[in-house]
Amino acid sequence: MTQKLWGGAFKEKVSPVVEDFTASIAFDRRLAGYDIEGSIAHVMMLARCRIISLREKNLIIKGLKEIAGEIKSGKFRFKAADEDIHLSVEKRLHRKIGEPAGKLHTARSRNDQVALDLRLFLRDEIGNILKLTKNMQKCIVDLAEQNIKVVMPGFTHLQHAQPVLFSHHILTYYYMLQRDVERLKDCMKRVDCLPLGAGAFAGTTLPIDRMFLAKQLGFSNVCEHSIDAVSDRDFAAEFLFCGALLMMHLSRLSEELIMWASPEFGFIEIGDSVLTGSSMMPQKKNPDVPELIRGKCGRAYGNLVNTLTMMKGLPLSYNRDMQEDKESLFDTVDTLKKALGVYPVFLRAVRLNADRLNSLAGEGFTVATDLAEHLVAKGVSFREAHERVGKLVRFCMENRKSFEDLGKEDFRSFGFGQEVVKLVSAAGSVKRKKSLGGTSPGEVRRMLRKARKTLYA
Amino acid sequence: MTQKLWGGAFKEKVSPVVEDFTASIAFDRRLAGYDIEGSIAHVMMLARCRIISLREKNLIIKGLKEIAGEIKSGKFRFKAADEDIHLSVEKRLHRKIGEPAGKLHTARSRNDQVALDLRLFLRDEIGNILKLTKNMQKCIVDLAEQNIKVVMPGFTHLQHAQPVLFSHHILTYYYMLQRDVERLKDCMKRVDCLPLGAGAFAGTTLPIDRMFLAKQLGFSNVCEHSIDAVSDRDFAAEFLFCGALLMMHLSRLSEELIMWASPEFGFIEIGDSVLTGSSMMPQKKNPDVPELIRGKCGRAYGNLVNTLTMMKGLPLSYNRDMQEDKESLFDTVDTLKKALGVYPVFLRAVRLNADRLNSLAGEGFTVATDLAEHLVAKGVSFREAHERVGKLVRFCMENRKSFEDLGKEDFRSFGFGQEVVKLVSAAGSVKRKKSLGGTSPGEVRRMLRKARKTLYA
Amino acid sequence: MTQKLWGGAFKEKVSPVVEDFTASIAFDRRLAGYDIEGSIAHVMMLARCRIISLREKNLIIKGLKEIAGEIKSGKFRFKAADEDIHLSVEKRLHRKIGEPAGKLHTARSRNDQVALDLRLFLRDEIGNILKLTKNMQKCIVDLAEQNIKVVMPGFTHLQHAQPVLFSHHILTYYYMLQRDVERLKDCMKRVDCLPLGAGAFAGTTLPIDRMFLAKQLGFSNVCEHSIDAVSDRDFAAEFLFCGALLMMHLSRLSEELIMWASPEFGFIEIGDSVLTGSSMMPQKKNPDVPELIRGKCGRAYGNLVNTLTMMKGLPLSYNRDMQEDKESLFDTVDTLKKALGVYPVFLRAVRLNADRLNSLAGEGFTVATDLAEHLVAKGVSFREAHERVGKLVRFCMENRKSFEDLGKEDFRSFGFGQEVVKLVSAAGSVKRKKSLGGTSPGEVRRMLRKARKTLYA
């Protein structure tokens, strides 16, 4: 056995600079557990297909399990000359059990092996991320339920637009995340495919059994076409996109929380335990958590661009460029897990300034649309109603009055009946928005019940 | 009626510079047909819910249909002062039928209206793109079937690796595109939701019927939560990602075709009718089509980054930034339709140089793995077999021989039996790769039958 | 003359689908003026080098000038079958002046010609963008000068941090844009190079004079190496990056203006003439201009990614992928010109709520750092001073007091001398920040003078 496991045809030793540059062991060691899991299933299949003996199978599996233990306990020594996790394990196995180790890589290439490792890894991590996302959704639903009576100004263009229930507003994020959940599940369908058994890319002349492998490793599907199996990284790109969109959603929530926590908005108070201070300014208490999450959105976008760029224009089948698929994947996985892990802690430290929200809800003529719709109900065309209310607003602005300052007389002079006086409260406005999915307490409660049912199903 | 349909509260006229800058009519006019379709459904609903009268409904629908005709025939005059497609149509309607036009926008905002238009547009275009993708897949399957006997060198790292059937190789692209089809269908689930009825974002006080709207417009689902309905552009981002990945796949095929058409590869001949010439070099015939498609991959990536960036950190609910969602969407739709439209024409003009492919298939010791697996079948460990074949290859290289130049004696001196001589043909190698999804004629034919069944289902 | 100007070696006509797909005339017609300018210089050179006759030169130039006129006046008919602007012009010239037209393309390829057109275009447009950027900077300086006495709360983490002059704050954007100016000028050095004379990429056997061409077309440098001259698009990518960064700067300003215009901040009032309304909500007045500009940041990023992706992994020399360089370049140019064109109009409609800013400047214990630095000046270590002021702040928070509510007694109990009472005004704090570039009126006025000098140099 030469030092390199593939050195037979080589006349010269690989330059150490090249060895260092091409080695992936510094990061793919993270896949060690999956690599060994895959190898164990592989030798079980080889034995079952009588390509290796039962004795060999048992020896190899025993050795692999010991190595798994060594890695877990930190005893395993990784080095660049061993190139990657696959060869590191095989070499160690050889030192452990000798010759039979040479049978492990039968009917297998690193091309299908690494695709397997990545898919096993991602299958697990998508599961973890789904759990964390649901946990975050629960947190949002709790916040919505705890504050079901708070009315706040709803915004478009960051201007007061119409009063809404705070619960209605915050529930938007539940819906965003619910789409993330669905997208991740759709992505999972394409992750959950077995590539092992494709060999280098052309298949093998040995009588292997890929369906057995799939069953053994719990895959729902097989990456049928052997060239496709080793040259496909769609599943990684798709996951990176799902992650980018999820982080985009969190960046929007973060933006709102940061704004709400500013003294000018003052919509929320945040507990000291999730804030951090300034090294120079003694009074500062900063919402670093949502800021960092907003910033990390860039990271998720960058990782997506990284992988898309890498795959552009690659000829079939495997090219070494594809080694670059791992770090961006790991980074998005970690970013999602960290962000989804810390956010519930942060959200639970948030308290609404309910009085302020309630009192601001009606400011800025937020019931103007109600007045117009009231006219509509009385037969006026909406466009005329809009115009009339617009003029009323202009009158108020020029005279620095709110709707609540107006008397029946004022309303009448703009063509409104006296019943309008009752329409100007924000709380009343909210109650009247009974359309499906609208901000009325009934609709919001219905959506909350539905969300809870989905989450705790 | 003031000139602006929303001018009631304004003291000053909008500056023309601002009017020009904010107008979207130059590009959203493309949505005209969908806008009118949505408006017709909307007034049907308003009448059904007795918010407007039957007479008003009929007048409005008649007017809208006339406007649709004017737009189709190119008679409609769009201008920046009319801001966008929504107000352009409403204003025209007002000039046509007078006062009842003012009832069209009842219980509706441009926020839910534009979300509707975009979804109607995308629903249609995803349908078109799916058809074009399938057409492209059929073309690939045809190419695979027509050349089922051609063996070629399969590549990893752009080095000869193992012989494969050309049909096997090209079928990889069928599988890539099949994932695109599945992803687009998953995306469609999230596009196929009705946002109309969300109003500006809070719902409405008027007794509308969103389920009727959904049924009328053929939507499978309703964007239930009204704030989410107007602030969500996930469906656009997801489509842009699907498009980016599809273009990435086409960029890979393009890279291969461009290389194969080079004199050095000489794998294919391309008919003059799909090539273009040089203004300076009289002999040139260039494969511009795959080059441009490879280049347009950048466009699809750029459009995705555009929309992801635009949505980053946006507070709820609607912000004008979101007007920027359209052009990148249109551009990716057009790019996909053009690329998928021209590619079959190009592919049908491609002819394989079968003799060259067959003769290259065995060059570069591409059956080396078979030799190793042969030893494995005889009980040698794969790692030792790999080493032995490696040394044999080195011997051949140093003596400038191919496997076919070797006699039984040579093989014997490296420990191979005389039966090995029969293993060195590329065609034979291909036949022996019978593992599931491997390159054997049996497996490839099976995959072809399956593909054909899927495509013509 | 065949229909295609390069058809000699072709047996079949180009398929119309391919013709449509590969044609660039729909967008590169925008380069018509530059194309003709380049052609005129080219024939002057050809005549000077005695490659064509004086008579031919004059005929061609006369013809080209007429075509320029036809294009300007909209009479010129562009069609896809003419492929691109270069051949459209040459064909028209042939119909105009016959045979001598065939001499125009001597010693030239579309490869060097299009590189020339793009560089001429970009050279002009960078000039325009520099002017617009300076105009925007002047606007910022004016705003700073008009409000030199207004103190506002400076923010970190969107929390009140220290009082600053509004003029100081807004001047940050002058500095950002000044870096954009410098970067665009550096980029210009690499745009301002003549590629013409590179031919297809290998140069020419004809005795041309590239230095004359450079002089004639006003280029400071020549793209010396002929292969590099046609395969380089760095100048486009670099400009797209400069544009992306400039739009990022504008997105930051936009974010602030949008926030400041919210009722909660209420830092500014914006004139009706630069706001727009809502189709549904009669009271709405929205800051669409900064919102759209913030959104258009995505566009500039997307265009950069587009071109970087397109160039990735392209072999030398010219590849048709590179035709995709134009639309993203045009789009960023247009985006910058529109954004920089409208922003001064918008900014001039902005009025500060000076009273509100002045009164908020001291809220949130923004002078806390001053108190700590005061202790430092008296010999206390900064870390201890920070701690002591921190505790004072906590005392105030728990007792709902501001620093101004505290008496000498309170201060004394936390170890501050009685002189501290004089330190708690925001205006005073600003005056004391005399460090270089700090917020003191002296420093801000000095920076304003310097800015004005740079802008009006």
Add this chain to the structure above:
Amino acid sequence: MTQKLWGGAFKEKVSPVVEDFTASIAFDRRLAGYDIEGSIAHVMMLARCRIISLREKNLIIKGLKEIAGEIKSGKFRFKAADEDIHLSVEKRLHRKIGEPAGKLHTARSRNDQVALDLRLFLRDEIGNILKLTKNMQKCIVDLAEQNIKVVMPGFTHLQHAQPVLFSHHILTYYYMLQRDVERLKDCMKRVDCLPLGAGAFAGTTLPIDRMFLAKQLGFSNVCEHSIDAVSDRDFAAEFLFCGALLMMHLSRLSEELIMWASPEFGFIEIGDSVLTGSSMMPQKKNPDVPELIRGKCGRAYGNLVNTLTMMKGLPLSYNRDMQEDKESLFDTVDTLKKALGVYPVFLRAVRLNADRLNSLAGEGFTVATDLAEHLVAKGVSFREAHERVGKLVRFCMENRKSFEDLGKEDFRSFGFGQEVVKLVSAAGSVKRKKSLGGTSPGEVRRMLRKARKTLYA
């Protein structure tokens, strides 16, 4: 002293989850050396300005130097609770020298401190990258000089276009990298500015001397405006762009080398010492180095997108999002250094197959343009000449002949004189391309001399 250096105003301890999430020490420890260098300059300034005593200065500097030693030798223990490199060092200093440590952070914030660290780091690393780039350029120039006599087919659209000197072709990459050098130097102008002394963002009330700091730390300029100084990350984005473009250039070279090394091209042989093998296919020798570098282009693009996204829409002044600036910067620095470090090793193992290149140079009618230009020199219009040569090519193609197979008779029948026979050699064609920057040996040698002069200046 509380545990947190900023905890005075806080009632609760920071949650460990938040502490972990917000800590940057895991990656910013890389800046330790720069952080201490900056701190030493800072205390020298504080002493000089009599803000601290000489004794304090000396104590602090001695302590800092010891800490620098501890970090270098790996003895320093970093922990998440210490947040970042700045506070880790300050806390350690406090444990070392007690009270005077509390004076280190006088008139300084982490906001200006981290900007300083990043700029010091990047200033160094740009220097390193410039050296490595020049080294790579030298390698290219060597390769060009060693192979000055080799003629090869020049390509457009990956089709044979015109013969060129190999030296001419490869020198293109020298020119690309030369632009990278210039761009990095331009970028350096904007990196080489001192932000220290800006404080948190508003400056300080203490009598500091920023010019002294700049001089002490070797900065050519001062980031004058204090708010800009802490909120600007342009220098990082600009560097990331320079890195993206440099990697794009390397990806193009890599693409060519990978293609040239394929058996079909066979343009080059690569020494075993820079190739790697396959775990499954015994004969494989793969050019992993250029493949990985081509793949790493995605990484550089992704890092750029990351930072641009992160900065989009950030209000002034410092926001915690900006902590995300570091890892992408580190990663691009490392990627560039690794790629530029390994590439010369790889290139030196490349040998041209000169015979093959020379013989292919004339294949594919690559001298066709010369024939047309020959007609031009005799007075024929280029367009007619192009057409005539085109027809000659078509004749040859249909009769499967090369130009060299044609007799004078054949040429005459297409209207060429007998002298044309002498024009059909590739080597002759190259010699005649004497235009400035063209492929003639004279021009190429001139460019080589110039390059060498620039590199060894």
